[in-house]
């Protein structure tokens with residue numbers, strides 16, 4: 001009999017340090033407080049996920065990249081969907097939670113979803129997530145992740161997978177003020193384990209050109225139950 005793969009290697013309770021850190025839930029208080037006060041935050045999620053899981057997710061995206069699984073990302077929706085290379089240049093592959101590492105990550109995202117609903121009453125119904133790969137020179141121009149008033153994508157979470165990222169590597173996430181969209185209020189290096197969380201409709205952001213290959217997972221927590229036929233943003 002074959003054992004199910006899902007979560008086989010990364011049960012949430014597999015690493016006592018990770019389990020203890022997640023169970024404390026003060027990190028969820030921090031996320032909720034900062035989202036309320038500033039609209040965004042960044043934190044090191046390595047203690048919450050464990051270095052092995054982050055390394056396995058990175059291995060997975062590197063394998064996907066060598067296959068045809070990653071597609072050029074687009075912007076817009078429905079009839080407006082375009083693959084405009086002057087706006088964004090990354091390639092993406094949607095996660096389905098079916099490999100062991102994706103299953104463990106989905107457990108984590110679910111904890112975030114439930115934790116934010118309990119604290120902020122956001123009514124988040126589900127999440128969707130994709131890997132993204134930026135090659136040298138790739139960028140994603142300034143944008144917001146959701147159209148105002150649609151409340152489909154409500155909270156954005158980006159998890160970075162790259163080891164030893166330095167200032168010369170570029171590729172920072174540049175975050176603008178939600179009430180001062182002309183002002184840069186933060187820059188996040190896409191270093192493995194670092195996470196950025198922000199309100200999807202409110203916070204403009206951009207990915208500066210990367211000087212080396214840059215891997216991440218972008219996740220959106222949504223208020224709609226049924227997937228509307230969407231592509232891209």
Ligand SMILES: O=C(O)CCC(=O)C(=O)O
Nearest residue numbers: 140145158173207216218
């Ligand atoms: O990778 C990042 O830092 C952000 C990506 C992003 O803004 C997006 O995919 O909408």
Ligand SMILES: [Fe+2]
Nearest residue numbers: 143144145205
């Ligand atoms: Fe974005």
